[in-house]
Structure formats: C-alpha cells, structure tokens
Amino acid sequence: MQRLQGGHQAVSRRERLYHLHDILRQRRTPITRQDLMDELGCSQATLYRLVGELRDHLGAPLEQDPDGRGYYYDRSLAGNFELPGLWISPDELQALLTARHILGNVQPGLLEDELDGVQSRINQLLDQQGLNFSAQPERVNIRRDAGRPVPADLFEDVMQALFRRQRLKISYHGRRRDDVSDREVSPQRLTSYRDRWYLDAWCHRAEGLRSFALERIRGMTLLEQEAVEVGDDKLARELDQSFGIFSGPAEHRARLQFTPEAARWAADEIWHPRQHGCWLEDGGYVLEVPFGRSRELEMEILRYGCEIEVLEPEFLRHAIRDQLQQARSRYGD
Template structure:
C-alpha cells in the first residue's frame, strides 16, 4: 500500500462515524507498523487539516467536532509530486499525433486518474495551470524515438550531426549513455567513437539516426558520467577546472539568492545588500551568456579570463548602439 492509499484508507476508517479507534485496530486495518501509522496520522492532521484527536477516555483516535467529512480536503500531493504530475500532463497535452498516440493517451488517462485521486480536477488544472516552454527547439519525432530506444537498449546509434557553431554536418557513431531534458530541450549524452570521448549532442541537431544492431553500446560507469558531464556549469561536457565568482546588485540579489545555478555553488550576502555567487565551470560559453542576461546587475570578479570575456562582449554589444547613445 503506497502513502496516498494509506492516508485515504485511514481517513475512510473515520469518515463513517465519530467513534474512537485504537492504534492497534488502525495498524491491523492498514497492515502497517506503529511508526508508519503515526506518520499517516500526522499527515492527515497537520498537512490536510483533518481534526483528528486522541481521546484519552476511549483510548483511541477520533475526528473532533462536526460529523466527518465525506472526502479529503484540498490537495494531498507533496509539492514535488504535484509539480511532476502537472508538468507531465502539460508535456503530453502539447504533443501532436506523434508515433504512439494510443500509448500517449493511456499515459494522459493515468495522470488524470492520479490527479483526481489527489483532489485535482484534471480539466480544471489544464484551464488554470500553464507550463510555458522557453526557447524550446523541435526534435524530429523519428530521431527522438530512435535515441530513446538506443539509450534504453544500450545500442550504438549512427547519426548525422549538425554543428550549429560551424554549420558542418558529420557522420559519427555514438554509444548513448543518458537523455537529458535541459532548459526545454533534449540532449543525448554519449560516447563518441569518432572523437574518442564523451559528448553532449542536441537531439534537435541530429539530422538522421540509425540503430546499429551489430554491436552493443559502450556503457560507462555512472561515476565517470557524473564527473565528466555533471561537474561543470551548464550543458557542455568536461570537468570543472575553475570557479566563477559573481557579485549581484541588491535589486537582483534577492532573486539570485534563491536560485540554484549548480549543485556545488556557494553564495553569501554582503553587508551592503549585494550577493556573491560562486559556481564551478569548465567551458565558459553558456556561463557567459547567462551572465550577460543580467547586464549591469552583475559583475564578474573571478577568474580574470572570464571577466575579460564578459567585458569584451558587453563592449561589442554597446558598440551596436553607439549612435543612439551619442547622436
């Protein structure tokens, strides 16, 4: 019995009347330990507002006050669980006909059922809640399906990949390791047999793909993947070799202090209301773009090379508007 079923069952035991029920009786009904029962009682009372009290005279628990309500009040998912379900519902709703419409519809129905059990009307949720993608790029449906199949099945994938930086397309064979959803786009972390190393490929930049059934994929240890792909800032692969130290103006600091830029970040408030943030990075390209978004509200303190690069980009941007500033 999962957590939600247990809470629902516990409430149902009290919903039919106001008589007290002993802990021993409740444990037998739910088939759980005393510690699990106490957690369920605490969630029912403290999180969902059910007036469940201990009746010393009857040596049991009962609902205090008016007759028991017929259904649980409010939402009874945790914040993370509710967010996950709503995001999944939104993503599935945004899909077109696709390659597997029946399976997608089955998933939508399952999510709607879970939301309904949690006190959320799915139709109402779709009307009042929105998940807005930002700068998402469309993937070829067949390429994405092959990437998923190859990754789950540990098969090599032959791809034609377009480098948007150079405009060059290359043919290469890769061993998929992970599919990553990052900033509303999909990336394939894979061992590139052409380059002899780990690379991250934007799935939307894969022009064609074919699963190679002759050879299994080269599967790397999780620790190696985390060290190479997860240690530094952003989506670019490679180990973290430096730390950026950024100082944000007071007006922006209140937002930045609550944001998570990297799992290994450090932050501290300064006496004048500014906020100093330190994040590890290797490849600076994505970090530079994120810093530029904040314009005069951020200053790069370290390292000197990063500070110089950001300053140069800002000068280039200002030059585009030189005539407007000095007519």
C-alpha cells in the same frame, strides 16, 4: 558576509511523515523525542513541525505523555486512523501538472495510445485532489518558449538504441562551427535541460563523452554493434559537475556578485546543484558556481547586464568585459 548556503534534504517531508506514522502505529508505549529524532534523522524543530502536521492537519490521534517527553497514539482511536491514500506535496503536484502538459503536447504518433492512458491516470490523480483539470485545462499555462521540437521518429530511434544498448551513426550539425559531421556514438542517457533534449553518448571519433542536441541530428542509423558502457561515476564527473550542458568537467569556480536589485531574483535561482550563495550587508548577493568551458556561463551572466559583476576567475571577468565592450561598439559612442 553571511555564511554560505547550499545543499538539499535527502528525505522528503512526506516520507518522514509516513515514517513517523508507522513508528507510532507499531508502538505500545510512548517513544521519546530524542529516539524519534534519531529514527527520522531530523532536528528537534523538524520533529515539532512533523508532529504538528500529523496531529493538527491530518487528524492523527497523537498524544504526549504527562512530562511532554514522549509521543504515542491513543490506542482507542489509532485503529480507525490511516493517512490519506493519495496525499501529495506541492512539488509533487507541480510534477503532475508538468507531466500532464508535456503529454498533451507530445508529437503525434509517439506512443500515442500508451501515453493517452498515462495522461488519463494523471487526470484521475488531479481530480482526486479536487482539481478538475480535464474540464478547465486553461487554468494552468506552462510556456515552453525556449524549447525546440524533436521529430517523433528520431526520438523513438534514440530511445530504442539507448535501451537496446546499440550504437548509432548520426549526422550532426554543430552550431559553433556551422558544419555537419558524421559520428558513431554509444548512447548512455537522455537528458532534458531547459526544455530541450540532449543525448549523452560516448563519441568513438573523439574518444570521449559528448552531449548532442537532438534537434541538431540531421540523420541517424541504428548499428548492430553493441554500445560501449560508461559508468555512472564517470558520467557524473564529466557531464554533471559544471554549469551548462556542454561545459565538461568542473575545472573552475565562478564568483558572481549581483546588485541588491538583481539579488532578489538571483538568490532564488538554481544555476547548478553544487552552487553556494551568500547575502551581503548592502543587500547584494554573491553566487559561486562550478564550471568547465565558459561559453554557456558567459551567456547566462550577460543576461543580467549591468546588474552583475564577475569577481573570479580573472579570465572569465576579462571575457565578459570584452563582450560588453563589443556590444557597446555596435551602438557607437
């Protein structure tokens, strides 16, 4: 079994390239490879990639001293060189495209004039990249089939309460019990999860943090009372550490094994920021995911049908087995 993989670089490639450019622009003498690695907080391989991109793709007047250990800018050319004023990574381009799509599909009346200006600015940024999306919007199709629309007035009321730090009285329809309950809540933040909006709030009836799907709120009243504040650490500990949006603190860790066929898809998926995965010799893949309450994770596991097996914990393994047996019974022998 290969070593577990996980984690992400905290500093983007673009930030490091700009930092490298600033270092070289300000120096009069060469700077060693090791000093650059220390300044940029990167490995030697990463430094070589940055140097190559800065010199070969962006045209920087970057030179090496005769022994190859130091880097510097050719002073006769450095004064005429600047990094492009607008230069975005593929991830940033994707974010712009997604933002443009969301703004184009926002509910009528929701900050309409202001958002028109934001969308125009995004179009300008894309046009400067040589991508004329204003003239050919059909070239990019972002589907949001799983999303559930939220009324514009409800979204605005939630935003006002959130930033004014006021409590809300909500009438909420819970799907699990299929009932409507009245809650007084102190809003903490809005979370977008799988194309749906959730209000993370302190529920005064339950005396704890809860996540409420906005499309399930049937009525809402803005109250005069000041909202109770919950610290970021507590929010992260109780709402962000486990799989799913309603799963609570991460009390368990699931080990899931995918078949070689399914592994080619599963290995590229992000189930949770703190997941770990490893490849098996036969081409299978093992994924470890932290979770609390298991309902959402069970639904995700069942999506893979016979291409996945729960290795741990035992209670989750039994839950999936029972659901598969019930599903089979619906189709007879």
